[in-house]
Amino acid sequence: MSQDLYTVLGVARDADGDAIKKAYRRLARQLHPDVNPDPETQERFKEVSRAYEVLSDPQKRAAYDRGGDPFGGAGGFGGQGAGFSFTDIMDAFFGGAQGGAAAGRGPRPRTRRGQDALIRLEVDLSEAAFGATRELKVDTAVTCETCHGDGAAPGSRPVPCETCHGAGEVAHVQRSFLGEIRTLRPCAACRGFGSIIPEPCRECSGDGRVRSRRTLSIKIPAGVDTGTRVQLSEQGEVGPGGGPAGDLYVEIHVADHPTFRRHGNDLQCTVSIPMTAAALGTTLELPTLEADVVSGDGADTDLETSFDLEVRPGTQSGTEQVLRGRGVPGLRGTGRGDLVVTILVETPTRLDGRQEELLAELAALRGEEAPDGNVKATQKSVFGRLRDAFNAH
The missing domain is CATH 1.10.287.110 (DnaJ domain)
Structure with missing residues (x-):
């Protein structure tokens, strides 16, 4: 030197x-x-x-x-x-970690955070729209009540590993042209924990947790849709060694509704009316989505369960009426969507003799005994009009 x-x-x-x-x-x-x-x-x-x-x-x-x-x-x-x-x-x-190149990682802790859990929950359209509280049964890992999470049988406790002397790592030395190269590897005897449980808990086999089914109360916010996830903090899997629990995510799936279809925050429904009602006009009584809430136990009976829809005389099949503010509330209280009602006009398929006479008389009064179909020529494109103008010259 x-x-x-x-x-x-x-x-x-x-x-x-x-x-x-x-x-x-x-x-x-x-x-x-x-x-x-x-x-x-x-x-x-x-x-x-x-x-x-x-x-x-x-x-x-x-x-x-x-x-x-x-x-x-x-x-x-x-x-x-x-x-x-x-x-x-x-x-x-x-570039290694600061504070000494040869420093080891040390024993890894037995207590670790648990994994997050995901379950799927099907709800009705009214529950998704206006919110609800549901009881949910979940099967997750919970802290072992026998050993309280430390993994050792009652009356015993973990002891330092004799192989690594509590370090959790052992050194392996190899000779090369550079000299002796020393590497640190997790101790195989204690699996890197630095301690050994001589008498594992019989209930959890030393893991510090067991599986159990429990019931949770989940509040579904108003305005959720299929795919929305509700997070329940620290309600997931308990970690090894009695570590803190992860989070539980509840993924919402909205069931189909017999009357309404949802598109974003808007609701859509289809109403069929007779040909005569479409010609003369009428008033229809339609149910609201709130009617499903009123029919539930303990629901607010002051909610509007139906409303009147005015069908104007001469309404054609496929006509849409938009009713503002009768859709689904926004997830974060940002107003409410619309209700779009599509009207379909039904043409009678079975007529008795008298009905045929009356329709024939109506057709005669309107001059519609032999309709020509009211065929309209297709509007020519710009290029078509230019071509006709060029050919004219």
Whole structure:
């Protein structure tokens, strides 16, 4: 170690850890054997790696600054005390976590947040339009009442893992031309938890949770539609080790209605009337969507259950009447859609003798005994009119 390690990395003696790490990354990118395979560059890379190993470790750096041997007398890049973490090289090229390149991740916690859950709920059109409260049975993971989520049988508790001594990780060392490369892997004995449950709870088999069916009350907001999801916070799956529960999402599916069809916030319905009613005009009594709410238990009986629809004389089949504000309320209270009523005129198919006489007399009075169909010529296009004008000349 004849050359000054600070000079090898090109940093000042009072450089902090970040400056040392940045210098090492820069040099490692330039000198790595994969980039420059010549022997001289490899030796230079070893010197840089050894300098970084010392200066990135506070204890070794302090020993070096005092004039001691940071390798404890072993000496040499590949000696007994030498070696650097494989994470150091990865940090040089990809940038590792702050706070020490060789730092491990430590034991992973047994307690983790549970997964979100999704269920589908079918509701009536009136419930989707005006809102409702429904009771919902769900089957999810809940905290084990026997062990209260810690996974250990009553009277016992987890103990530190003897293999990794509670670290949750074990080191694996391999020798290469770079020296000893040390990697950290999750401990197989404790699966990375750092502790072992010697007597798992019989109820949950050490998981800290069991499956259970429970009943929830869900409030369906007014204006939801098929595909809308209602979120119930912390009502999903309880996490392992009694961890916090995820969220429960209820996806709404609106059932078909016998009278109304929904299009956005508008409602549509079709009404059939006789030919005579279309000719003379009439008044129809139509049900409202609120009628479904009134028919339910404990519903507001002050709601309007029907309304009068005026059909003007001479109404043609396919005529639409738009009734403002009789549709579905907006999901966030943004007004209310319309009701579109389509009128279909029914032509009688079976007539007795007297009815035929009366219709024939009406046709005679209107001069419609032999109608010509009132065929109209198709409007010519612009190009057709230009072509006719050109041919005329």
